[in-house]
Amino acid sequence: MLQVKGGSFGYTPEKAILNNITFTLKEREILAVMGPNGVGKTTLLKCLMGILKWQSGHSKLDGKDSSEARIKIGYVPQAHQFSFPYSVLDMVVFGRAKYMSVFATPGKEDYRIAKEALEEVGILHLSDKSCNRLSGGQLQMVLIARALAGEPRLLILDEPESHLDFYNQLTILEIIKRLTKEKKIACVMNTHYPNHAIKVADQVLLLNDCKSVFGKPIEVLTQENVRAYFGVDSAIVRTRILGKEISTFVILNQSLSENEPGGARIEHKIVC
Amino acid sequence: MILAKKDIKSMDGQKRIANKLLALFGLLIVVMILSLFLGRYSIRPDEVVRLFKGRMLLESYSDLKVAEHIIFDVRLPRVLIAALVGAGLSIVGASLQGIFQNPLVSPDILGVSSGAGFGAALGILLTSGAGLITAGLSFFFGLLSVLLTLSLVRVKEHSQTMSYILAGIIVTSVFTALTSLIKYVADTEDQLPSIIFWLMGSFANKNFDDLQLIIAPILIGILGLTALRWRLNILSLGDEEAFSLGINPKRIRIAAILFSTVITAACVMASGIIGWVGLVIPHICRQLFGVEHDTLLPTSSLLGASFMVIVDCAARNLTSAEIPIGILTALIGAPFFALIYSRMKGEV
Numbered sequence: 350m351l352q353v354k355g356g357s358f359g360y361t362p363e364k365a366i367l368n369n370i371t372f373t374l375k376e377r378e379i380l381a382v383m384g385p386n387g388v389g390k391t392t393l394l395k396c397l398m399g400i401l402k403w404q405s406g407h408s409k410l411d412g413k414d415s416s417e418a419r420i421k422i423g424y425v426p427q428a429h430q431f432s433f434p435y436s437v438l439d440m441v442v443f444g445r446a447k448y449m450s451v452f453a454t455p456g457k458e459d460y461r462i463a464k465e466a467l468e469e470v471g472i473l474h475l476s477d478k479s480c481n482r483l484s485g486g487q488l489q490m491v492l493i494a495r496a497l498a499g500e501p502r503l504l505i506l507d508e509p510e511s512h513l514d515f516y517n518q519l520t521i522l523e524i525i526k527r528l529t530k531e532k533k534i535a536c537v538m539n540t541h542y543p544n545h546a547i548k549v550a551d552q553v554l555l556l557n558d559c560k561s562v563f564g565k566p567i568e569v570l571t572q573e574n575v576r577a578y579f580g581v582d583s584a585i586v587r588t589r590i591l592g593k594e595i596s597t598f599v600i601l602n603q604s605l606s607e608n609e610p611g612g613a614r615i616e617h618k619i620v621c
Numbered sequence: 622m623i624l625a626k627k628d629i630k631s632m633d634g635q636k637r638i639a640n641k642l643l644a645l646f647g648l649l650i651v652v653m654i655l656s657l658f659l660g661r662y663s664i665r666p667d668e669v670v671r672l673f674k675g676r677m678l679l680e681s682y683s684d685l686k687v688a689e690h691i692i693f694d695v696r697l698p699r700v701l702i703a704a705l706v707g708a709g710l711s712i713v714g715a716s717l718q719g720i721f722q723n724p725l726v727s728p729d730i731l732g733v734s735s736g737a738g739f740g741a742a743l744g745i746l747l748t749s750g751a752g753l754i755t756a757g758l759s760f761f762f763g764l765l766s767v768l769l770t771l772s773l774v775r776v777k778e779h780s781q782t783m784s785y786i787l788a789g790i791i792v793t794s795v796f797t798a799l800t801s802l803i804k805y806v807a808d809t810e811d812q813l814p815s816i817i818f819w820l821m822g823s824f825a826n827k828n829f830d831d832l833q834l835i836i837a838p839i840l841i842g843i844l845g846l847t848a849l850r851w852r853l854n855i856l857s858l859g860d861e862e863a864f865s866l867g868i869n870p871k872r873i874r875i876a877a878i879l880f881s882t883v884i885t886a887a888c889v890m891a892s893g894i895i896g897w898v899g900l901v902i903p904h905i906c907r908q909l910f911g912v913e914h915d916t917l918l919p920t921s922s923l924l925g926a927s928f929m930v931i932v933d934c935a936a937r938n939l940t941s942a943e944i945p946i947g948i949l950t951a952l953i954g955a956p957f958f959a960l961i962y963s964r965m966k967g968e969v
Binding site for chain 2: 426435452455
């Protein structure tokens with residue numbers, strides 16, 4: 350459904366931040382994009398949405414170039430304060446803008462779809478509240494509902510669980526997973542939590558300055574890859590809790606290479 | 622079932638807004654009629670009614686000749702111009718605040734007032750009067766200043782709101798300096814006072830010719846902005862989010878800026894520089910009717926029109942010499958704004 354082939358992008362001509370990104374994502378699949386800070390995770394999302402243009406390569410959604418298929422992409426930004434405290438329902442109706450002509454205002458049908466989206470994420474009761482008076486978790490739900498109101502085929506989320514407590518992190522992840530399966534959409538999300546990737550993602554794209562790996566979470570988040578991409582020693586532990594087989598990602602230490610004995614490094618550099 | 626119930630509720634909401642608009646329109650009509658009675662030359666309400674009846678029946682009353690002249694040639698055009706300018710400046714303030722995602726933006730943010738002010742000062746310097754040439758120059762330089770601002774913005778590839786505001790500051794300061802230069806070389810007996818009075822803003826000595834000059838640009842601008850009102854919500858979320866919601870933020874922003882500029886330039890052309898209205902009225906309307914631009918734009922223009930008619934009424938009635946309206950809008954607007962701001966507990 351979503352195909353990215355040889356995608357490259359750089360903010361300056363000399364240095365590309367994304368190099369030859371290639372992956373395919375099927376319907377009902379969730380892709381978790383992982384990698385150290387500043388490696389281009391958000392840039393990748395922007396390229397997928399067409400806010401930034403690929404310098405080489407392309408991404409296709411249902412066979413169409415993704416800049417043309419923009420109407421089928423729903424984007425969920427990180428929760429933030431708004432300049433004007435719109436009500437929750439108004440905010441979700443904004444997701445209908447792409448189906449409306451420039452001079453139109455939303456009609457009954459648009460409000461109905463917006464309310465359905467709110468019910469889908471379970472916050473219909475917040476309809477009349479001001480967006481700037483919500484908790485971080487509630488606001489994230491509003492933004493997801495807004496994307497859903499646009500009836501997307503592909504949902505793109507920028508660190509949807511950041512700044513949330515454990516309970517809300519799980520709620521958001523469960524909602525994302527449920528929607529992806531039920532609505533037959535595909536979903537791309539950035540995350541910093543390996544355990545979240547293992548829990549909900551079907552595929553993981555691991556990014557670093559010049560390379561990337563793509564595959565199933567357990568196969569990608571190996572000891573070697575995590576050391577090479579993050580400079581951290583790790584392990585995936587399988588345990589049985591209450592009769593359930595659970596894979597957990599455990600972070601051990603910052604890994605030290607031989608030529609820097611004893612010194613903990615602040616920045617991890619990969620050699621291209 | 623839940624959805625059905627909620628639907629009824631949202632229909633009620635639309636009806637409520639329609640009622641509020643109707644109430645604001647009623648207020649405007651009442652205020653306009655009252656300000657026809659009030660003035661140095663007192664005219665009784667029944668005389669006004671008789672005069673209007675006379676106009677409609679094409680009759681004239683010899684005992685009311687002076688009153689007829691005052692009502693139809695002096696007060697009526699003046700009240701209509703004040704209402705148009707108030708509506709125009711308020712809707713522009715509300716729109717630009719949305720576009721630039723900042724509730725502290727006022728209509729002159731892109732330099733239009735300083736440009737139009739310079740044009741008028743130039744006109745007074747060249748023709749020693751506030752005639753058609755002065756008005757034309759004012760309108761022309763108002764438009765030119767915003768085009769200059771926009772061309773400065775285009776230099777930067779990522780047209781973020783900050784670069785608009787910076788470009789506006791640059792253009793404003795150039796035209797303010799040029800206006801000062803004109804004041805410096807102007808004849809101190811005659812030209813300088815009229816430049817200064819003009820810049821302070823006034824609806825004095827306006828007639829139907831002035832009304833004809835501004836009615837088209839202001840109404841076209843108001844209609845244009847009203848048509849775009851719902852899209853302004855989405856622009857107010859920022860460019861990237863607007864883009865991700867499937868709209869083209871650049872095109873809508875340019876359209877809204879052009880409509881705003883035409884309105885503001887026409888307002889300055891008609892009545893000089895009148896501050897505060899475009900800042901205060903949208904704020905009051907946000908408090909009263911909510912932040913959504915769908916309702917904010919029409920309510921702002923109606924309330925702005927009433928406010929301007931009231932302030933103009935005060936300007937010509939408070940003292941025997943007329944107070945420039947720019948002074949009054951600031952004197953009334955600023956404390957009023959302080960009051961709202963403190964009631965909002967610092968939350969803008």
